[in-house]
Amino acid sequence: xxxxxxxxxxxxxxxxxxxxxxxxxxxxxxxxxxxxxxxxxxxxxxxxxxxxxxxxxxxxxxxxxxxxxxxxxxxxx
Amino acid sequence: xxxxxxxxxxxxxxxxxxxxxxxxxxxxxxxxxxxxxxxxxxxxxxxxxxxxxxxxxxxxxxxxxxxxxxxxxxxxxxxxxxxxxxxxxxxxxxxxxxxxxxxxxxxxxxxxxxxxxxxxxxxxxxxxxxxxxxxxxxxxxxxxxxxxxxxxxxxxxxxxxxxxxxxxxxxxxxxxxxxxxxxxxxxxxxxxxxxxxxxxxxx
Numbered sequence: 001x002x003x004x005x006x007x008x009x010x011x012x013x014x015x016x017x018x019x020x021x022x023x024x025x026x027x028x029x030x031x032x033x034x035x036x037x038x039x040x041x042x043x044x045x046x047x048x049x050x051x052x053x054x055x056x057x058x059x060x061x062x063x064x065x066x067x068x069x070x071x072x073x074x075x076x077x
Numbered sequence: 078x079x080x081x082x083x084x085x086x087x088x089x090x091x092x093x094x095x096x097x098x099x100x101x102x103x104x105x106x107x108x109x110x111x112x113x114x115x116x117x118x119x120x121x122x123x124x125x126x127x128x129x130x131x132x133x134x135x136x137x138x139x140x141x142x143x144x145x146x147x148x149x150x151x152x153x154x155x156x157x158x159x160x161x162x163x164x165x166x167x168x169x170x171x172x173x174x175x176x177x178x179x180x181x182x183x184x185x186x187x188x189x190x191x192x193x194x195x196x197x198x199x200x201x202x203x204x205x206x207x208x209x210x211x212x213x214x215x216x217x218x219x220x221x222x223x224x225x226x227x228x229x230x231x232x233x234x235x236x237x238x239x240x241x242x243x244x245x246x247x248x249x250x251x252x253x254x255x256x257x258x259x260x261x262x263x264x265x266x267x268x269x270x271x272x273x274x275x276x277x278x279x280x
Contacts, residue, residue: 015191034225036195047191 007075008056010049011037013068018047021067025049030059041073050075080107086121087113087141091162095120098146099158102128108146118142120160128152170275171208174200176216181280193219196280197226201233209270212259213243221247221255230258241266 012018018034025032030051037046051059056072063069082105086094094110094117101108102124110121118134121144125132131147180189181196197219200207210233212220219226220242234240240259247253247261271277 015188019187019191033198033228034191034194035198047195 006053007050008053009035009038009041009073009075010051010059010063010069011041011046011071011073012048013070015047017067017070018049021049021063021069024063024066025051025059028062030055030062032059038075080105081145082108084108084110086110086117089117091116091120092160095124095158095160098124098144099152102130102146102148103152103154106148108148110144110146112142112144113140116162118144120162121146124158124160127158128156170273171270172205173209173211173270173274173277174207175271175277175279176210176212176219177214177279179215179218193280194225197229201229206233206236206238209239209241209274210259211241211243211262211267211270213246213267215246215250217242217246217250218252220258221252222257223255224257227257234258241270243267 010021012021022032022034032055033050034047035050037044037048041048053074060069060072082101084094084097084101086097089097094112098108098110098121101110112118112121122132122134125144125146129149131145131149133145135143135145137143176193178189179193180186181192182189200210210230218224220230220240224230230240241262242256242259244253244261244263247256253261
């Protein structure tokens with residue numbers, strides 16, 4: 001709905017992991033957006049990071065070893 | 078001759094129940110309409126009144142109503158009946174959201190910051206957008222350059238949502254020149270928007 005982009009979402013075990021990851025991406029200036037976990041993925045009131053498809057590999061590499069990623073999913077429009 | 082025509086109008090949205098009720102009344106003397114919401118109840122009652130029926134309502138469990146209509150005369154097919162589909166909904170007036178802080182909820186600021194971001198994102202994704210969003214006190218910090226929710230607010234603005242930002246507040250925080258979305262507003266506009274609102278809430 002936002003635009004024609006396609007996105008991945010990175011899911012975390014807890015909100016604090018999501019915040020930690022957000023902080024890292026911010027420092028590196030990598031585009032991302034903290035959003036509520038889409039309803040079709042989970043009914044929990046959680047947050048996740050939405051990232052551009054092109055940036056996925058870079059971001060995952062950057063975060064690995066620093067933050068536990070639970071799951072990475074393609075976000076259908 | 079005392080056969081009662083049953084119209085089950087549960088799970089139907091306005092104006093369907095009242096249309097079915099009218100059709101049934103045209104060919105039956107006695108009609109029982111089953112509805113599951115207040116809007117349908119009021120419309121069917123009004124329909125009965127308009128066409129000179131004896132109307133009696135029985136409330137059942139689970140928000141179900143059975144409306145018995147007994148027709149005393151023929152239905153004039155030319156007669157207009159316009160159901161109102163907004164009975165029981167909010168009063169008319171704009172849908173206003175008031176953002177009075179740059180966080181959502183009290184207790185933990187870090188969490189509050191996460192929540193307000195989620196809130197703005199979700200509002201921007203809703204099918205039914207607010208008409209006006211008012212920002213004041215630290216809420217104005219969400220509308221300036223570098224704000225994490227700027228994209229959401231810009232999207233909302235581009236879709237016609239009016240964004241009012243308290244000028245006194247921008248002034249107080251000395252960030253007026255950084256305003257990146259919405260219009261600088263004043264207490265007159267803010268009070269006017271709030272008091273004319275049909276629905277108003279703060280995150």
